[in-house]
Structure formats: structure tokens, C-alpha cells
Amino acid sequence: MKILETERLILRPFEETDFEAVHSYASVAENIEYMFWGPNNEYQTKEFILQSISQSKEHPCKNYQYASVLKSSKKLIGGCNLSLVGDDEAEIGWIVHKDYWKQGFGTEIGKRIVEFGFSELGLHRIIAHCDTENYGSYRVMERIGMRREGCFIEARPASKFSDKKYGDEYSYAILKDEWEAQQEISYYNSLPVIFDDFVDISNLTDGEIELYCIAKKPALPEKKWVPAYVFEICCNGSHVGELNLRIGYTDGLYYGGQIGYSVDEQHRGHGYAEKACRLLAPVIRAHGMKKVLFTNNITNIDSKRTCEKLGAKLIRIARLPKWHDLYKEGLQFVNVFEWSVDEDDQ
Ligand SMILES: CC(C)(COP(=O)(O)OP(=O)(O)OC[C@H]1O[C@@H](n2cnc3c(N)ncnc32)[C@H](O)[C@@H]1OP(=O)(O)O)[C@@H](O)C(=O)NCCC(=O)NCCS
Numbered sequence: 001m002k003i004l005e006t007e008r009l010i011l012r013p014f015e016e017t018d019f020e021a022v023h024s025y026a027s028v029a030e031n032i033e034y035m036f037w038g039p040n041n042e043y044q045t046k047e048f049i050l051q052s053i054s055q056s057k058e059h060p061c062k063n064y065q066y067a068s069v070l071k072s073s074k075k076l077i078g079g080c081n082l083s084l085v086g087d088d089e090a091e092i093g094w095i096v097h098k099d100y101w102k103q104g105f106g107t108e109i110g111k112r113i114v115e116f117g118f119s120e121l122g123l124h125r126i127i128a129h130c131d132t133e134n135y136g137s138y139r140v141m142e143r144i145g146m147r148r149e150g151c152f153i154e155a156r157p158a159s160k161f162s163d164k165k166y167g168d169e170y171s172y173a174i175l176k177d178e179w180e181a182q183q184e185i186s187y188y189n190s191l192p193v194i195f196d197d198f199v200d201i202s203n204l205t206d207g208e209i210e211l212y213c214i215a216k217k218p219a220l221p222e223k224k225w226v227p228a229y230v231f232e233i234c235c236n237g238s239h240v241g242e243l244n245l246r247i248g249y250t251d252g253l254y255y256g257g258q259i260g261y262s263v264d265e266q267h268r269g270h271g272y273a274e275k276a277c278r279l280l281a282p283v284i285r286a287h288g289m290k291k292v293l294f295t296n297n298i299t300n301i302d303s304k305r306t307c308e309k310l311g312a313k314l315i316r317i318a319r320l321p322k323w324h325d326l327y328k329e330g331l332q333f334v335n336v337f338e339w340s341v342d343e344d345d346q
Pocket of ligand 1: 093097104105130139140
């Protein structure tokens with residue numbers, strides 16, 4: 001079984017000498033309040049360790065049971081597992097000694113085990129379940145990008161401290177595709193952007209069309225909106241369409257794009273959207289940006305063609321998250337195109 005590493009932890013197979021450290025959380029009611037098992041007696045903890053060791057030696061391994069060990073002190077502070085369900089799906093779970101709660105360890109462990117499942121085991125889907133009262137656990141699921149898929153009523157034993165017999169259960173999941181999109185979002189969000197103020201814009205023309213800046217919209221941090229320019233696209237002095245340029249990178253813009261365009265119906269078929277985008281290159285560069293994203297409805301062939309003619313690269317057909325405005329408007333998927341402004345328009 002492969003040893004995994006995070007910033008502060010080593011995830012390694014259990015060893016028989018881990019007994020004391022494991023028993024120090026597995027035998028404590030507060031620590032196992034929402035687990036199906038426990039509090040363990042010594043025999044049960046020893047059995048768990050022996051079973052984990054034997055599972056870690058199986059080829060192929062079906063249940064990856066990891067001990068979470070602090071790099072700094074070599075102290076074992078919890079465990080986590082990834083258990084295969086069928087060929088390309090797995091369920092994950094975690095436990096952290098209560099003395100180490102709320103320090104980000106659960107999130108750190110969860111992130112690494114999901115990465116292991118997708119990038120090293122090639123899984124398609126990863127799921128996790130927890131009691132609806134287990135805030136720490138479902139927050140870990142959300143922090144690592146999992147989606148709540150359902151809530152099952154009285155589907156599990158209630159908290160060990162509850163008078164009730166049954167508890168309700170949340171079910172979370174993440175697909176490989178969603179996980180990859182999240183890696184891409186982190187990448188774009190790390191790209192440089194310069195915004196001291198809106199730049200002065202004049203003479204944006206190629207001799208055929210002209211762009212006139214008709215609005216400069218400041219950022220709205222409470223809505224996570226970045227500063228944006230609005231341009232009118234004109235041909236021989238007549239209005240033919242509109243163009244928006246948003247300055248910055250955010251989770252929302254990965255799905256919505258930095259550039260949005262619309263050409264009036266009667267003026268379509270002349271490549272105005274593509275030409276207008278090319279005219280924006282100096283403005284994009286003035287804000288220190290080298291890459292911008294365009295997104296379009298997967299059924300919008302014309303918009304897709306515009307991106308292709310620009311030389312933009314289709315990086316993903318992305319599933320929209322439920323919080324995104326486009327999802328709320330009824331879209332489920334968008335094409336995400338990346339346009340490298342430096343390469344194409346120096
Ligand atoms: C679930 C668990 C692994 C989280 O570990 P952790 O290292 O504390 O997690 P993080 O520090 O990454 O915190 C994640 C979130 O959970 C919250 N949290 C963690 N433990 C919590 C607790 N006991 N009570 C309330 N909130 C808690 C954190 O404050 C954070 O919330 P935020 O996103 O609002 O800031 C840990 O609470 C645990 O071991 N619980 C017992 C075992 C268990 O229930 N496992 C899951 C079975 S399905």
C-alpha cells in the first residue's frame with residue numbers, strides 16, 4: 001500500500017505498535033459519537049489494527065486503511081480509509097483524535113485521500129456518508145469539494161449520546177471530472193492580475209469594427225464580482241453587439257468566463273465577436289493577465305465556433321455547481337475555453 005504525504009502528515013499502513021495511539025481515540029465516546037462502532041475495548045482495537053494490516057497487504061488492495069501520523073513528532077493522531085465499491089467507485093472516511101480537532105487535519109487528510117483515489121487509483125466517483133448532526137465530518141466533505149447528494153431519514157444508528165435509536169444520514173459525492181475542474185480553478189485563481197484602476201481605452205479598432213467602452217463596473221466583493229468593462233461593438237458607426245471583460249479569476253468565472261459577447265441577430269455571420277475579442281488583447285495584457293476563459297452553453301454552436309476561430313482551447317465540458325447563477329438559470333454544462341492572449345495576439 002502506497003504511503004501518502006500531506007503538508008503536515010504521513011498517511012501510512014497501521015502497525016501493531018500503534019495500539020495505544022489508536023485506542024486513545026477509538027475508546028473515547030466523544031471521539032466515536034457518530035461512528036457505527038465503538039467505544040472500543042482493547043480487544044476490538046487490536047482486532048481493528050490486525051485487520052487493517054492484513055487488508056493493506058492484499059493485492060489488489062480493496063480497503064486502504066491509513067494511519068495519520070504527524071510529520072513533526074511521528075505521533076499518530078487518527079486514521080482514514082478508502083474502500084472500493086465496485087471497479088471505479090470508493091467510499092472514504094476519517095477520524096482525528098479529539099485533541100487535534102479544528103486544526104484543519106480532517107480537511108488535509110480528506111484532500112489527499114481524494115487525490116489518491118482519482119489520480120493514482122483512476123476512480124470515477126468517490127462517496128462519503130455521515131450523520132446529519134456530524135458537522136465536523138460533513139464540513140470536511142464540503143471543504144474538499146464534495147457535493148451533498150441526499151439525506152436519508154433514520155438510515156443509521158443515532159449519536160451515542162442520543163435518546164433516539166436512529167439518526168439521519170447525509171450522502172456526499174465527487175466525480176473525477178469535478179475534482180479535475182477544481183484543480184483547474186485553483187490554477188486559474190493563482191494566476192497574476194493587476195488592477196489598480198480601469199485603464200484608459202481608446203482606438204480599439206481593426207479598421208472594420210470599433211469597440212467603445214460604455215461602462216466600467218467596479219468590483220462587488222460581497223457578490224464576489226470582479227471589476228468589469230462593458231464595450232459596444234460597432235461597425236461603420238452602427239451598433240452590432242456588446243462585449244464584457246471581467247478582470248480577475250474566481251471560482252464563478254471559471255464557469256462564466258472573463259469574456260462574454262453577444263452580436264445582434266441581424267449582424268451575425270461576419271465574425272464580429274471574434275474580431276472584437278482580438279481587440280481586447282491590449283486591455284487584458286494591461287491588467288497583467290495572460291489567459292482568459294470563455295464559456296458557452298454546450299448547445300451554442302456559434303459561440304463555440306467563435307472560440308475555435310480565436311484559437312482558444314476547449315479544456316473541459318464542465319458540470320455547473322448548484323450555487324452558480326448559470327445553473328440557477330437552467331444550464332447544467334458549459335464548454336470552458338482557454339484563450340492564451342500572449343501567444344495569439346502579441
Ligand atoms: C470529522 C473530523 C475528522 C474533522 O476533523 P478536523 O481535523 O477537526 O477537521 P477540520 O479541522 O478540517 O475542520 C473541518 C470543519 O469541521 C469543524 N469541526 C471539526 N470538528 C468539530 C467538532 N467536533 N465540532 C464542531 N465542529 C467541528 C471545523 O471547525 C471546521 O468547520 P468550518 O469549515 O466551519 O471552519 C473530526 O471531527 C473527527 O474525528 N470526528 C470524529 C470521527 C467522525 O465522526 N468521523 C466521521 C465519520 S462519518
